[in-house]
Amino acid sequence: MTANPxxxxxxxxxxxxIAETAIEKKKSLIEPGSHTLLVYNDLKAFREIxxxxxxxxxxxxxxxxxxxxxxxxxxVKNTLRLAGVDxxxxxxxxxxxxxxxxxxxxxxxxxxxxxxxxxxxxxRAKKEGRQGVTGFGDAGSFxxxxxxEELMQYELSLPHKYEDTxxxxxxxxxxxxxxxxxxxQQTLFDHHFKSIVVE
Amino acid sequence: MSGNxxxxxxxxxxxxxxxxxxxxxxxxxxxxxxxTNEGYGxxxxxxxxxxxxxxxxxxxxxxxxxxxxxxxxxxxxxxxALQSFKSNAxxxxxxxxDVRMPGLSGMQLARKVKETNPDVKVVLMTAFEIKDNExxxxxxxxQVDGFIQKPVRIRELTDKILSIIGQxxxxxxxxx
Numbered sequence: 240m241t242a243n244p245x246x247x248x249x250x251x252x253x254x255x256x257i258a259e260t261a262i263e264k265k266k267s268l269i270e271p272g273s274h275t276l277l278v279y280n281d282l283k284a285f286r287e288i289x290x291x292x293x294x295x296x297x298x299x300x301x302x303x304x305x306x307x308x309x310x311x312x313x314x315v316k317n318t319l320r321l322a323g324v325d326x327x328x329x330x331x332x333x334x335x336x337x338x339x340x341x342x343x344x345x346x347x348x349x350x351x352x353x354x355x356x357x358x359x360x361x362x363r364a365k366k367e368g369r370q371g372v373t374g375f376g377d378a379g380s381f382x383x384x385x386x387x388e389e390l391m392q393y394e395l396s397l398p399h400k401y402e403d404t405x406x407x408x409x410x411x412x413x414x415x416x417x418x419x420x421x422x423x424q425q426t427l428f429d430h431h432f433k434s435i436v437v438e
Numbered sequence: 439m440s441g442n443x444x445x446x447x448x449x450x451x452x453x454x455x456x457x458x459x460x461x462x463x464x465x466x467x468x469x470x471x472x473x474t475n476e477g478y479g480x481x482x483x484x485x486x487x488x489x490x491x492x493x494x495x496x497x498x499x500x501x502x503x504x505x506x507x508x509x510x511x512x513x514x515x516x517x518x519a520l521q522s523f524k525s526n527a528x529x530x531x532x533x534x535x536d537v538r539m540p541g542l543s544g545m546q547l548a549r550k551v552k553e554t555n556p557d558v559k560v561v562l563m564t565a566f567e568i569k570d571n572e573x574x575x576x577x578x579x580x581q582v583d584g585f586i587q588k589p590v591r592i593r594e595l596t597d598k599i600l601s602i603i604g605q606x607x608x609x610x611x612x613x614x
Contacts, residue, residue: 414541
């Protein structure tokens, strides 16, 4: 992996290396309160990363939201179980884990639906003394609906870093990301606090 | 499904990763080829283009539909599928595609296929909730001929395809 986790703004590595950074909080590539970009090269890589991070974050008393595009909600549940997340159903029932259809979140009413949902959990997280809220949202629906302008507007409307304890991991399949122009890709790299590219 | 004692199921068994399931039973597999007097004979029913980004699903669909008498070209990469289609657009009768695929979605693929050959039928399949108005809102000028909710049995899929191509021209195989 080619980076010092906190100093380099674009980190490149294989999925196992990146997933392993979830284990120790001080090595985490996803800094709390950050607006992070994740570009994954295949679904297997995305599974490895979101599942290991979810396991760690749930253990650290965070609320986790996973917005899935290319994997069913049951598929995500299975992935989490196999990754060793203790009692996925309990987390779902207690409202510490949410697995949602990202397409509904981004395209149903407006493009900020996923974001609004994560924000709505923040006050509850504070009330319950939790560390914060982390959301992984797959942006794939913007591509299949050909709403690239809305995607860029949405991304640029979010800050580089949040004052609150909310962490947003905007996730892109490489095949989607590559359909953006170089200028759009660069804009996204520049706008996020950190970018993680799975190779 | 687990309680079904009558059939032996072949299922995409990538339990950690399944974005969808396709179910092929032994009974289903020979459904349209056992009896050549049914009118299908050895002549292929039609050429199908199948696209799904999950390899296991593509393989199960391909096997099942071939056993039911179709000629099948199957791809996990929608861009490659489109190239194949464009190079031989008149030979295909129907596109069967997953909806959610990175790089080129099933909806986008359907539009490009229809642009190349408006006569080809399009069936989209998804493991997510089907909202057919969702497609018409996004691509209003592209007509989709059917939607399939995954998991799906090969028999059910075969019947659906036959009914759709039957609506057009009796399932002609332009290649023959």
